[in-house]
Amino acid sequence: MLKSTLEQWRMFKAVVDAGGFNQAASLVHKSQSSIHHAVHKLEHALGVKLFDNNGRNVKLSSQGELMYRRASFLLSEAQKLEAVASSLQSGTESLLRIAVDSIFPAALLYKVLNKVSSDFPLLRIELEETVLSGANSLLDSGDVDISISPFIYSAGFSEDLCEVEFIAVAHCTHPLHALGRPLTLEDLKSHRQIVVRDSSVERKVDAGWLGAEQRWTVSHIRTSVDIISQGLGFAWLPTLMIQKHLEEGTLLPLPFDNNVGLRKALLYLTFHDGDGLGPAARAFIGELRYQTMQCTTEPSLGSDFLPSLPPT
Known part of the structure; x- marks a missing residue:
């Protein structure tokens, strides 16, 4: 027979997370005395001292630190279990929320979404376009599935x-193309680089070469493409997104040696717990896997997925 309850562990975790019994009372909408009672009862039942006496400050004991980690896992699993039950009870979900990094090929995404919508005509889909850590930040906060x-x-x-696949490009009239020789990264430092801002709330990630003395930072990669197309800088851009510009010759790959101008970014399919996903979410994942595999036999959506690029 269990000596403790989930509610007692929830009270204990609330005290730690909030930084005290008074603060925890506001967090879980319980009286301070009921929280004190729950934690004291938990300590008595287990024979473990969870907090050290430290005046008014709440400080975990060494045993309490271990129990806190275990309690956090336990409560997280309990929430997942309830989410699975909710999914089973409701059947097909009415809303599917997806965060997609803006470098993912749009045509492929639309094809997947169209198939899912055809199979689930009453399904509403909310799509969040993100940059860098933005997608996982939304997943972490529970705003997407x-x-x-x-x-x-x-x-x-x-x-x-x-x-x-990314390729370093600039407008065909950009001064970097007038040098008439293979470029080095040193050549780029005196020219304006266009970079895209992390869309997460923390905005904690920078990616790519950032050595230019002058940078313009924008919020969406399509803005970067537009700026580059006006001859106002250079950038590494997804090959798929600028294929038409490359074919027309308005944007040209920067002439580096040794493929310095080519880069690849690996994208991941991520979610919390597969057991908690409904039929429409599972259908989206299955169709996404299938369509991605159809694009290329290699795990790449770059040159293998496209017509041959014009010579640089």
């Missing part, structure tokens, strides 16, 4: 999905 992200999601499930 599934994300396509350039970062592994450590708190849940992550699966390699595809690689997206």
Whole structure:
């Protein structure tokens, strides 16, 4: 027979997370005395001292630190269990929320969404376009059910999905193309680089070469493409997104040696817990995997997915 309850562990975790019994009372909407009673009863039942006496400050004991980690896991699993039950009870979900990094090929995404909508005509889909850690940040906060992200999601499930090829480009009239020789990264330092801002609330990730003395930072990769197309800088851009510009010759790859101008970013399919996903979410994942595999036999959505690029 269990000596403790989930509610007691929830009270204990609330005290730690809030930094005290008074603060925990506001967090869980309980009286301070009821929280004191729950934690004291938990300590008595287990024979473990969870907090050290430290005046008015709440400080975990060494045993309490271990129990806190275990309690956090226990409560998280309990929430997942209830989510699974809710999914089973409701059947097909009415809303699917997806965060997709803006470098993921749009045409492929629309094809997947169209198939899912055809199979689930009453399904509403909310799509969040993100940059860098933004997709997983939304997943972490519970604002989306599934994300396509350039970062592994450590708190849940992550699966390699595809690689997206980037190429360093500038407008055909840009001074870098007038040098008439292979470029080095040193050549780029005196020219304006266009970079895209991390869309997560923390905005904690920078990616790519950032050595230019002058940078313009924008919020969406399509803005970067537009700026580059006006001859106002250079950037590494997804090959798929600028294919038409490359074919027309308005944008040209920067002439580096040794493929310095080519880069690849791996994208991951991520979500919290597969058991908690409904039929529509599972259908989206299955169709996404299928369509991605159809694009190329290699895990890449770059040159293998496209017509041959014109010579640089």
